[in-house]
Amino acid sequence: MTTTTLAVLVPLLPFLGALAGLLCGRRAPGFVRPLAVLPTLGAAVLAVLVALRHSGGQDIDTATELTPTGSVPIELSLHLDGFAVLVAVLVGVVATCVQLYSTAYLREDPRYPSYAALVSLFTSAMLLVVYSGDLMVLLVGWEIMGICSYFLVGHYWETEAARSASLKAFLVTKLGDVPFLIGLFALATDAGSFRITKILDTVAAGGLDHPTLIALLLLAGVAGKSAQFPLHTWLPDAMAGPTPVSALIHAATMVAAGVYFIARLLPVFAASRAALVVMAVMAAVTMIGSALAALAQDDIKRVLAYSTIGQLGYMTGALAVGDRGAAVFHLLSHGAFKALLFLGAGVIIHAAGTNSLAAMTRMDGLAKRIPDVFWTMTIALLALAAVPPFAGFFSKEAVLVAAEHTATGHAEFAPAAAGWFVLVAGVLTALLTAAYATRLWLMAFRGRGAAAPDHGRQPLAMTGVLWLLAVPSVAFGLAAGPLADWFDGKELAPTLTTSLLGTGASLLGAMLTYALWQRATAKAAPASVTATAASEAAVTSAAQAPEVEEIAPAGAASAVPVSGYTPAADTPVADPGKVLLGPLHRHAADGFHLDAVYDRLFVRPVQAAAGLVRFLDREVVDTYVRGAGAAPRLLGTLVRRAQTGNVQSYLSALLAGAVVLAIATAVLANVNAGS
Secondary structure (H helix, E strand, O other): OOHHHHHHHHHHHHHHHHHHHHHHOOOOHHHHHHHHHHHHHHHHHHHHHHHHHHOOOOOEEEEEEEEOOOOOOEEEEEEEOHHHHHHHHHHHHHHHHHHHHHHHHOOOOOOHHHHHHHHHHHHHHHHHHHHEOEHHHHHHHHHHHHHHHHHHHOOOOOOHHHHHHHHHHHHHHHHHHHHHHHHHHHHHHHHOOOEHHHHHHHHHOOOOOOHHHHHHHHHHHHHHHOOOOOOOOHHHHHHHOOHHHHHHHHHOOOHHHHHHHHHHOHHHHHOOHHHHHHHHHHHHHHHHHHHHHHOOOOEHHHHHHHHHHHHHHHHHHHHHOOOHHHHHHHHHHHHHHHHHHHHHHHHHHHHHOOOEHHHHHOEEOHHHHOHHHHHHHHHHHHHHOOOOOOHHHHHHHHHHHHHHHHHOOOOOOOOHHHHHHHHHHHHHHHHHHHHHHHHHHHHHHOOOOEEOOOOOOOOHHHHHHHHHHHHHHHHHHHHOOHHHHOOOOOOOOOOHHHHHHHHHHHHHHHHHHHHHHHHHHHHHHHHHHHHHHHHHHHHHHHHHOOOOOOOOOOOOOOOOOOOOOOOOOOOOOOOHHHHHHHHHHHHHHOHHHHHHHHHHHHHHHHHHHHHHHHHHHHHHHHHHHHHHHHHHHHHHHHHHHHOOOOHHHHHHHHHHHHHHHHHHHHHHHHHHHHO
16 A cells, blocks of 8 residues: 555544544544444554654655646645654554543543544644645645544533633634635745645745735734734633543644644745744743733633643744744643643643642642652653653753754744844743743642542543553654654754753753742741641541542533532642742732733724614614605505495595696696796
């Protein structure tokens, strides 16, 4: 079987699995889980085979015209390069882990068949984006992902949070998709084709008439899809969906699509130095702002959501300085440890019965209750904090090296200003990332207070995938050297300068957070002991009480605790984030009030305009409509009153009318004679 045939089957298998799941899910429930896992697993295996056959060698490009469309044809094409085949492996592996994890996580959910089918369709759409060599076909996968995210984020539609989050995600991403679509058509018009290879040839020949406008239009769509400032506000709210969906969206699909798109078409953006500077500023603001917000969040999933936004900022920053190899390397590394973090967070939420880090801080022994999660989450957080030798260190350093290279004036086309923006923001974000990663680890696993509830051992389907994802979180960075051939032949090794800056900042952030934690817990110790003693009886009775039924499936963000246990509310909470941020904490916890700004600038004016339109429709347009109906009705009333049935009245009216007509005729005749 040829490599091209295998590549066609990679997105096709999850699509067929989704179709079969939707058709047979309710009629044959026993086949739901195999139809969810096996096609996705098959796609992952085939993606690995495609990557092995490619091996960083010659690009594979093939196409067939779908239908004649005039001057700009639309073609069903494949474009397989080193970036595409590796990202496809990431998508396949993470999607398989998510499907396996979901079989246990949502085992009691009556809507699991539709959920599993949508996840498969989501995976198929992302794989179509990865392998597509035509922008119109890529757009199909791009939009299908947006639709799937709407349904998956709103899976728990009974809750207001899920309904609002799904609608917000859909509207914000569609807001970016409008200029994105315009940019695609403008790009195809200049290049005369939607084929990526032909577009890149046109760019190389200097054939773009409006490079800055096209780049900025495309960047708007990428900002919406990849949750970059200022269109990032949908991603933290999307945590209202099931945790496996969060892992899939944040690690391998949806948000990764925007970064991958720029990497594919980087020469288009590089044709405009202004666009690269805008991209660098956007990345810098995204990195720092999201890291500050993550440091102030109480919901464990929102911490990870803001973390994703910041790491995507690193990738966008690498692209802004012209190094797509560093961007995709960090995308792959981040996909592994971020999927591990979200799936591990799902187990923590199920074990603790809450999303709140403050509540977890009042629990003792949570790490011992879930040892698999404790160790794998520790690995993932070390990778997130870019501590050597974990994967995040190497990929983050690749970004900083690229930024340093550009800042010192050694880049081919990226301006030095872009390099300085990314380098300074990247080092500061490294400090903040280590700080909130350490804060999360301490508050989740080093709580003090009443004993954590014991819900028994977690299913193997949930813990097994954590260890599977822990392997690349540790070892993927060691592949930086061998992967150079896959990434345009550029070396990805860290330099001494960036290693000292990045690692020093990370260690400083971690040590400062730990010191503040120790100080806060020491002050809270006496009150904590009193609160613990006061709640021992309640904890004992709760441990003996039967489990209560959840409002939502186990692990859901909106679920009530899975037992009668509630941590002592009067136990002091040690939160180093409040000390680090000081007066900024309140604003950072609310995402720096960006939603409120959008509400005043856009939502309220739109609502006011809608109210005005409704008033005009009701009071003006409807008035004319009612008037148009009232006039015939009045005339009909007058005519009806004239129909008395009295023949004498009819004859009198006829005679009077004849007299009036005669007089009128005589008057008109005299007037005409006189003139």
